[in-house]
Amino acid sequence: MADLRARLFAPARDPLWAALLAIGASLLLCFLAILATGKDPIAGYGWMADGALGGLRPLGETALKGGVLILTGLSVAVAFSVGLFNIGAEGQLIWGALAAAVVGRALDLPAPLLIPAALGAAALAGGLWALIPALLKVGRGVHEVISTILLNWVAIHLVHGWLVSGPLAARTGGEHVSVAGTAPIRAAAHLPRLLPEGRLDLGLPLALLCALAVWAIFRHARKGFEWRAVGASAEAARASGIPVGRRICEAMFLSGALAGLAGSLLILGTEHRYPGVFRTGYGFDGIAVALVGASSAPGVVLAGLFFGAIRAGATRLQLVDIHPSFAELIQGLTVLLVAAPRLFAKLLSKLRGKARAATETGGAP
Amino acid sequence: MTAPPLALELSGITKRFSGAAVLDAVSLTLAPGEVLALVGENGAGKSTLVNIACGLYRADEGTVRVLGQPLPPGDPRAAIAAGIGVVHQHFMLVGPLTVWENVVLGSEPRRKGPLGALGLMDRAEARRQVADAAARSGLALDVDAQIESIGVAQQQRVEIVKQLWRGARVLILDEPTAVLSPKEADELVATARGLAASGKSILFISHKLREVLAVADRVAVLRRGKLVLEARASETSAGALAEAVVGQRVAAELLTALGAATPAVTRAVESRPAATSLVARDLRCDSDRGRPALRGLSFTLGKGEVLGIAGVDGNGQTELAEVLTGLRPASGSVLLDGQEGLARAGWARTSGAARRAGVVHLPEDRLRRALCLALTVEENLALGHQDAPPWARGPRGALVDHAGRRRRARELLEAFDVRPPDPTARAGGLSGGNQQKLVAARELLGGAPPRLVVAVQPTRGLDLGATRRLHQALRTARDAGAAVLVISLDLDELRAVADRILVLYDGAAAGETLPSATDEELGRMLLGQGRREAKAHG
Helix, strand or coil, X not given: CHHHHHHHHCCCCCHHHHHHHHHHHHHHHHHHHHHHCCCCHHHHHHHHHHHHHCCHHHHHHHHHHHHHHHHHHHHHHHHHHCCCCCCCHHHHHHHHHHHHHHHHHHCCCCHHHHHHHHHHHHHHHHHXXXXXXXXXXXXXXXXXHHHHHHHHHHHHHHHHHHHCCCCCCCEECCEXXXXXXXXXXXXXXXXXXXXXXXXXXXXXXXXXXXXXXXXXXXXXXXXXXXXXXXXXXXXXHHHCCCCHHHHHXXXXXXXXXXXXXXXXXXXXXXXXXXXXXXCCCHHHHHHHHHHHCCXXXXXXXXXXXXXXXXXXXXXXXXXXXXXXXXXXXXXXXXXXXXXXXXXXXXXHHHHHHHHHHHHHHCCCC | CCCCCCCEEEEEEEEEECCXXXXXXXXXXXXXXXXXXXXXXXXXXXXXXXXXXXXXXXXCEEEEEECCEECCCCCHHHHHHHCEEEECCCCCCCCCCEHXXXXXXXXXXXXXXXXXXXXXXXXXXXXXXHHHHHHHCCCCCCXXXXXXXXXXXXXXXXXXXXXXXXXXXXXXXXXHHHHCCHHHHHHHHHHHHHHHHCCCXXXXXXXXXXXXXXHCCEEEEEECCEEEEEEEHHHCCXXXXXXXXXXXXXXXXXXXXXXXXXXXXXXXXXXCCCCEEEEEEEEEEECCCCCEEEEEEEEEEECCEEEEEECCCCCCHHHHHXXXXXXXXXXXXXXXXXXXXXXCCXXXXXXXXXXXXXXXXXXXXXXHHHCCCCCEHHHHHHCCCCCCCCCEECHHHCEECHHHHHHHHHHHHHHCCCCCCCCCCEHHHCCHHHHHHHHHHHHHHCCCCCCEEEEECCCCCCCHHHHHXXXXXXXXXXXXXXXXXXXXXXXXXXXXXXXXEEEEECCEEEEEECCCCCHHHHHHHHCXXXXXXXXXXX
């Protein structure tokens, strides 16, 4: 597992080129796939580009989704710095979203206080949820991939199956409403919109600020260096006096906090309440963003915006009768193509070596 | 020309890595029944030459012939089929399996008939063949023992038998004695001579000139990729070899340090322990497997003193180093300058506390425990004091001081002659010897002057120059007032660097002696006889 993970995240010789090549190739492959279904890929791509980049409103949509993806991508990247593979961003995002919805409803404060309070509550909720797998790892050696995947389901069922359809569900006039979900948040908790048209809100600047902070931690903070040392070799870090368990918990808390923030952007920015079912997939897509972005803050920003554009443009595919899941195909192929060269590098070089040996030695006995 | 073909013939081998010639037109021959020793510094090209001979690398120029047949380049399977067998420094054995299972692993004899066609192995036949191979080569081995339960020397024999069973005619032993105690090394030398007498050819790679002279018919010296000396062992001397290896006149001190000359007491500064620094009393702890590793060990170590810890591997040395560096819980008492380490919040309770108390550690397993291979050289140099200037700045060292770190890293790389001296290179890309120099530079010079140095096998895998430099650095730390503990399996090393030698046997002190003690005296203690005598007297 550790080997697989190391290879998945090992910085390619030039991660930027690797990512760009992968993106280009996956666009091409998806183009061919659409063609194979007998649809018109040129029109499809045209509409997708229009939906993602054609004007202020589409650009705002791209940036909005990009902001959320940047945060979940950062979440995965931060966990990976201490060598942990956080598959649990989805669950942490759900708790963050719920906390933002609750605080945004409960507190009667002016916007400059209420928004930070809701964001802070979201970060805290996501961080605490991520602390569970960290403590299990440090104390009991439970593998974080297992625990974070399982905790996703715990979060989903606790929140959707119980909290927002039970104790936290909105009630109107003493009657249980048929639709689950919390009551709307206060208007003061709404994230300010930044553009005259479209839905772009404060989320993207906030995400970029977080990316800058993560970059500074990795590059300039001693703690970030210690995280990376733990990730590179926990044994060597321990021998050099670094409290490994504490560092793992810190990084996982930050990882969960970032995912929680991502959830709060969705609530405070667009949903304005915690809906009855809230399965966005942003948490899982964060893994893809971190992989394509080579786990670096600038890479995550670029990858997040790219996947945001794909998400924003996807719905337009239906206009030319192409299923929107083709957009997910692009995303999946990109991850595969970024990760595959690292996964299969050994195999490829072996095959190449064999081919060369065969041609060079010819028919030698 | 009816002479029998040479067992191994390397002609005009040149190999370049990114333009730089690592091997420059090296030609070597090895006759059947001959032992050729290959000597050279870290980075001289020994490993590259071995890797070309066994087909792992392909040479840019030159050819390899085995028993007269040219070897297809870059084809390890062809090399094995031609009869080349390599015993690497790091053994490739499966712990839970038995000796014979490890030997046949990968090419198990099949059962006859349809069951064999299905892939079932003929266990009885396999076991018999392995026992035969071991007996024929004169290697005493319990073929039914589990690999985990036997010692390093035995495991090495398993590797040798594995190669012989697979039909190796040319055995390449890559620094085979680095992991062995002196007595075991002597046995290995005898084994190698025996194998040569039975017609095998042996390429023996080593840093230790004395054993090279004992084992080899001929000696070849590589320096910076070139063959600089080739001589019959009977016609050369340790001095001539050492000179060829480092390329300059080497001081008598260096030869002493390597145990090549008689270990006359030539230390320039006789150390004078000023005061007792470390007092260990009745130390007890368990090994990773839960067996008692230290059983009531007591000793003292003065300020400005080097205490050598000798012992056959597995007598508690590893655990002792871990206890003193805060990596392993123990009971008993360790006082460092009067402060109790094993008390609540004591300095030996966590590795962080030990660091803060001034304990530095050159661990045995440097790849796993000393280095973050994926990080850069300068980042690795910062480890352990990353919160102190010049490595960090700001309140409580919260920020990485990039400029200060780069500057200090360059100084340290130069002081220890780490090659390449590039602070931004990945630590994993350095050769083993240079990695150890990196660790030594960091531990001894990277932070505040150490109060206690715990060095385990500090020069294992190091070349002559680096060994000298490391011993010098340990003495410098001692002269600056540090208490230095050197744990080594290499008695010559302990004689060269230690002021006193404490012998560990079965987790306790078997005796204490001066570096001038004879092999016999030390040998008795290593086997625990000194202790029994002491008990008998007491």
